[in-house]
Amino acid sequence: MAKRRSALPTNTSDRIFDICNMAFMMIVVVVMLYPFLNVLAISFNTSLDTVKGGITIWPRDFTLENYKKILEYDTLLVGLKNSVLRTVLGTFLGVLCDSMIAYTLSRKDYKARKFVSTFLALTLFFSGGLVPGYMLVRDLQLMNTFWVYILPGMVSVFNIFIIRSFIDNLPISLQESAKLDGANDFVIYWRIILPLCKPVLATVALFIAVGQWNSWFDTYLYNSMSPSLTTLQYELVKILQNTNSTTNANAQSAENIANMVTPESIKMAVTIFVTVPVLVIYPFLQKYFMQGMTLGAVKD
Secondary structure, three states, X not given: OOOOOOOOOOOHHHHHHHHHHHHHHHHHHHHHHHXXXXXXXXXXXXXXXXXXXXXXXXXXXXXXXXXXXXXXXXXXXXXXXXXXXHHHHHHHHHHHHHHHHHHHHHOOOOOOHHHHHHHHHHHHHOOOOHHHHHXXXXXXXXXXXXXXXXXXXXXXHHHHHHHHHHHHOOOHHHHHHHHHOOOOHHHXXXXXXXXXXXXXXXXXXXXXXXXXXXXXXXXXXXXXXXXXXXXXXXXXXXXXXXXXXXXXXXXXXXXXXXXXXXXXXXXXXXXXXXXXXXXXXXXXXXXXXXXXXXXXXOOO
């Protein structure tokens, strides 16, 4: 019986390469984790002690007061509600619209699919700009409304082409057999195409959800005068601006620093507050996300 070949490196050069590779990857892990751990440590540190600096990955004076302070901001709670609502609704409608258009463009019997695909592709290279976009939103009477977060970005050409590429790789015989059984186009799309497109749909959903969750500029442009329509990220931007302006003041006593409305620890606590939801959701979509990212890498 032949001896089982060892999975370990058999020569010195392979061992040296593996050791160097592991050391390099450990350095990469430390470099990537340190900023997040530093922000987390500062968020759990007292405000007055944070001003002294020197905090690394562990809080020097542990406290929960920073997170208690966050919950006292009514605007943050309103922003959290709006951010969650726009993320859920925007992701659902975005995936639905993008997948429907992608399915239409993937059909061989759609006569105008080449023209429509070319027209959509042009929008990836040319844009009307910020001012025409603002005027369009104003003329559509979307200013100071919640739907300004949903309607302008409900269709993404980039996501359409990603989903279409995935659909093009599916066996066409599935659609043909469904037609023979009497299924119409919507039934084929809903019961055959969508279940088979879970990997790419999860990838696109993650793209849209992260974009919606992190968006703040549209709030600044269109809803800055409506406190009830504020978003969590926009409130974070305001806190960051207030913190920077306070930090740049000429002179402040220790008593004034301790009573700041937005000290450094509060800023870091809000940063963790808006980052954790993405970190919680990502592991559940990681399997589909990795499959979607390798789309087109291997073809039969």
